[in-house]
Amino acid sequence: MADSVxxxxxxxxxxxxxxxxxxxxxxxxVIGMFLVTFLDFVAVLVIFHNVPQLGSFTVAEVAFxxxxxxxxxxxxxxxxxxxxxxxxxxxxxxxxxxxxxPRGTLFQVLAADFRVRRLGQLLQxxxxxxxxxxxxxxxxxxxxxxxxxxxxxxGAAIFSAVWVFVICVVFWAIEGREASSAFTYGGQxxxxxxxxxxxxxxxxxxxxLVPMAFVSYxxxxxxxxxxxxxxxxxxxxxxxxxxxxxxxxxxGAMWRFAVRHYRSTGG
Amino acid sequence: MIEVxxxxxxxxxxxxxxxxxxxxxxxxxxxDLTFSVAGGTVCGYIGPNGAGKSTTVKMLTGILVxxxxxxxxxxxxxxRQRIKLARRIGTMFGQRVQLWWDLPLIDSxxxxxxxxxxxxARFRENLATFRELLELDPxxxxxxxxLSLGQRVRGELTAVMLHDxxxxxxxxxxxxxDVDAKERVREFLTEVNRxxxxxxxxxxxxxxDIERLCNRILMIDRGRLIYDGDVDxxxxxxxxxRTLVVDLEEPVAPLEVPGARVERVDGPRQWLxxxxxxxxxxxxxxxxxxxxxxxxxxxxxxxxxxxVRRIYTSQPRESQPxxxxxx
Numbered sequence: 001m002a003d004s005v006x007x008x009x010x011x012x013x014x015x016x017x018x019x020x021x022x023x024x025x026x027x028x029x030v031i032g033m034f035l036v037t038f039l040d041f042v043a044v045l046v047i048f049h050n051v052p053q054l055g056s057f058t059v060a061e062v063a064f065x066x067x068x069x070x071x072x073x074x075x076x077x078x079x080x081x082x083x084x085x086x087x088x089x090x091x092x093x094x095x096x097x098x099x100x101x102p103r104g105t106l107f108q109v110l111a112a113d114f115r116v117r118r119l120g121q122l123l124q125x126x127x128x129x130x131x132x133x134x135x136x137x138x139x140x141x142x143x144x145x146x147x148x149x150x151x152x153x154x155g156a157a158i159f160s161a162v163w164v165f166v167i168c169v170v171f172w173a174i175e176g177r178e179a180s181s182a183f184t185y186g187g188q189x190x191x192x193x194x195x196x197x198x199x200x201x202x203x204x205x206x207x208x209l210v211p212m213a214f215v216s217y218x219x220x221x222x223x224x225x226x227x228x229x230x231x232x233x234x235x236x237x238x239x240x241x242x243x244x245x246x247x248x249x250x251x252g253a254m255w256r257f258a259v260r261h262y263r264s265t266g267g
Numbered sequence: 268m269i270e271v272x273x274x275x276x277x278x279x280x281x282x283x284x285x286x287x288x289x290x291x292x293x294x295x296x297x298x299d300l301t302f303s304v305a306g307g308t309v310c311g312y313i314g315p316n317g318a319g320k321s322t323t324v325k326m327l328t329g330i331l332v333x334x335x336x337x338x339x340x341x342x343x344x345x346x347r348q349r350i351k352l353a354r355r356i357g358t359m360f361g362q363r364v365q366l367w368w369d370l371p372l373i374d375s376x377x378x379x380x381x382x383x384x385x386x387x388a389r390f391r392e393n394l395a396t397f398r399e400l401l402e403l404d405p406x407x408x409x410x411x412x413x414l415s416l417g418q419r420v421r422g423e424l425t426a427v428m429l430h431d432x433x434x435x436x437x438x439x440x441x442x443x444x445d446v447d448a449k450e451r452v453r454e455f456l457t458e459v460n461r462x463x464x465x466x467x468x469x470x471x472x473x474x475x476d477i478e479r480l481c482n483r484i485l486m487i488d489r490g491r492l493i494y495d496g497d498v499d500x501x502x503x504x505x506x507x508x509r510t511l512v513v514d515l516e517e518p519v520a521p522l523e524v525p526g527a528r529v530e531r532v533d534g535p536r537q538w539l540x541x542x543x544x545x546x547x548x549x550x551x552x553x554x555x556x557x558x559x560x561x562x563x564x565x566x567x568x569x570x571x572x573x574x575v576r577r578i579y580t581s582q583p584r585e586s587q588p589x590x591x592x593x594x
Contacts, residue, residue, distance in 0.1 A: 007381045014378055018369035021410070093363045099330040101382055102353035263346065264332040265279060 004107065011111035019116060026117060034120030037070075041128055056229045060135035063128050064224065068148070068216035070125030072155030074118055080160045082113035083167045090170060090262070099263070106164065106255050136224065144223050151223075154244040155215035161247035168258035214240040268434060268466045269304040269327065274336035276322050276490075296322040298490035300336070304483065306433070309460050309467040311481035311498070315572050319490040320470040324436050327468070328358050341433055354383060356434045357427030362442070365423060366411045372422045373407045376429060383430035390429060397425040401455060417448030424455055428465075435459075437469040441476055453479045474568040478502065488575055505577040508540045510567040511551050516560035524554040535562075 019026055045059075054062055086109060089095040098108040138144065214236070221228055222237040276297040297319040304310045314320055325331040326338055329345035329352055338345055343352045359365070366375040380390045398404055401421040406414055414422065420440065427435060440456075441449045457480065459465045471477065477484060477498055484501050486494035494501060511527070514536050521529035524539060526546030531538040541551055548566050555561060 003384070010378060010381045014367055014370060014374060017374075018367065021369045093360065096325070096330050097360065097363060097365050099349065100328050100353060100358040102350045102384075103382055104350075260332070263330065264334075 004103075007103070008107070008111050011108075012114045015111075015113045016116055029117035030120050032120075033117060034124060037121045037124040041066075041124060056226075060132050061220070061224055061226075063132035064136060065216050065220045067125050067129035067132055068151055068155065068220060070128060071122060071152045072215050073159055074122035074125055075152065075156035076159035076163065077115050077118040077121065079114070079156070080110055080163050081115040081118060083109065083163055085113065086167055087170045095262075105259055106252070138223060139225060147219060147223055151216065151219040151240060154240040155219075157244040158215050158240070158247050161244065161251040164251040165247075165254050168254050171258040171262040214243045268306040268308075268341060269302075269468065270337075270339040271303065271323075271327075272301050272337040274300040274323070274326065274338060275334045276319070276326060276331065277334045295490050297326070297333075297487075300487070300490070300492055302485055302492060302495060304466065304468060304485075306466050307460070307464050308483050309456065309481050310469070310483040310485060311477040312468055312470045312485050312487070313472075313477065314487040314493075315575055318487045320487065321438055322490075323487070324358075324438055324468070324470065328356060328436055329353070354430065355432060356436060357430070357432035358436045358438075359423055359427045359440060360438045362439065364411070364419070365426060366419070368412050369410055371408045371410055372403070372414065375411065375422070375426060379426055379429055385430050389431070393429050393431070394425070397428060400458060401425060401451070417444055417451070420444060420448065420452060421455075424452065428459060431463070432465065434466045434468065437467065439470055439472065441471060441473055449473070449476070456480055472570065474502070474506070474570070474574070486575070486578070493575070493578055501574070503544050505574045506543055506569065508542055508569065509548065511539045511541070511548060511555070512565045512567060513537050513539065513552075513555050513561060514563040516562055519559050522555055522558050524551055524558070527551050527554075 049059075057065075086095075089098075089109065089112075095105070095109075098105050101108065218232075218237045219240060220226075228234070274297055275295065277293040277295050279291060279293055300319075300323065312320055312323070322331065326333050327340055327345055329349035332346040340352060341355050343355075345352050366372065367378065376390075376394060379385075380387075385393075398407070401424060403421060403425060406418050406422075409418075411419060411422065424440075435456075437456075441452050444452065453476065456467055456469075460467055467480075469476070469480070481498050484494060484496060484498050485492060486501070510530070513522075516535065518532075518535045521532055522537060522539065524541075527539040527541035529537050530540045539551060539555070552561075552564060555564075
């Protein structure tokens, strides 16, 4: 385990050094990403400016939910965002190179890159968070502060697990990447808004099937000290770590199954 | 060291039948392959394009799972014990870069040391050996993307040897290299086989690789083994005729050289064909030099496809081969 962490850090630092070989493109990427996500947020503000209340949530409360989700998503992108490149790896044969090495394939794929350029998104999420906290009157205490950290970290783990699960499509259809990114990016878009505004079936789907509600919605209810307008049981507010572990186990199993399929079809 | 029994690999191909209907069809890439390779052998694994060479190598290294049959490398089953096996073998794909493209060459070695858990002292020792043997020092600090193909292959060879593998699987290690670089690769492989007892299985299209390196040949075609035996025998029987191309100072009448015949004349250039069991390239060259002023020369070997064709024409598939080395 300690050895794997060390090797992961070695490989990640190599990937970052490789990115820094192209300094200008790196800087432009960070700036570009920041601008895009900022405009995204402005668009959300414009909507809420005209609709001061969304369900039983105020603008600041929505911003709070959005910020937690955005920070988790940015962290997940750092760690697993380059799964996008998996179909490329399979197609060019660099996935075969990984199979020839004495390490797990998911480990090697994840360690192959680290999207530092997504820093813009993390900063943007943090900025919205600061704004929301300033506008809200959150009864802060040690438990709530810890909850923010736990929520963001396990939220990132949940996003990552969903991502790994969905990208496995690539092993069946090398060009399946488009289909799966519609799912993950769409998923992030959904968690940016309180799930109350979605219709009944979609709400169930989100809360129970897709674990993304745990990324920000349930924890936010706790931190904002709100009643769940949907009346769901209150233990859900603290279930993010369990959901994250469960999602990781399912995603890992799916990955192994998909790679076995790949190895017996020859891609 | 390597054992293969009734190995099969079938790929599924979908064939279009009408607008939406597709028909599932299984295409055998490797078909009932049986052979074994003893430790310390340098074995050439050859055959025409699409014969199933790479598929076999992928099954031997655990990258693909066989459809049927049994494979063992160093006593391990590759597809089930992939990670364990990977520590004991080295795999090099001629067409794919295994090094870190944007980083200095030395960094790739350092990363592989961690991936393979090579003890620091052993790593230093090996690196020192290969730096000298392959003359890596001039480009050790150069990013891999800036290396010439020859330099990169030298880097790749070092990379696969750092963890002291017992078996090397090399897929077209000399492809697209110039003569000088090819020679370096061959010298290196001869050296690691002799000094370290490394077993080598290499696929190649270059008959010169086989002549220089291999003491055993496995030839496959359409997924089936068609020849298993030593190199001299293969070349003598099916190696075909070699061609010496000579550029003379001025055009002369077709040269008369014992054991060779002029096949073509184009101004001052002549093509002389000869059989390798009748005379040697050196003898033909010397004879030409005696008769005319020689400016330049080149030796052309028959290609693998021609050897395969000869095996078929001299040995109809249906009839029983007279020698045990012919399957």
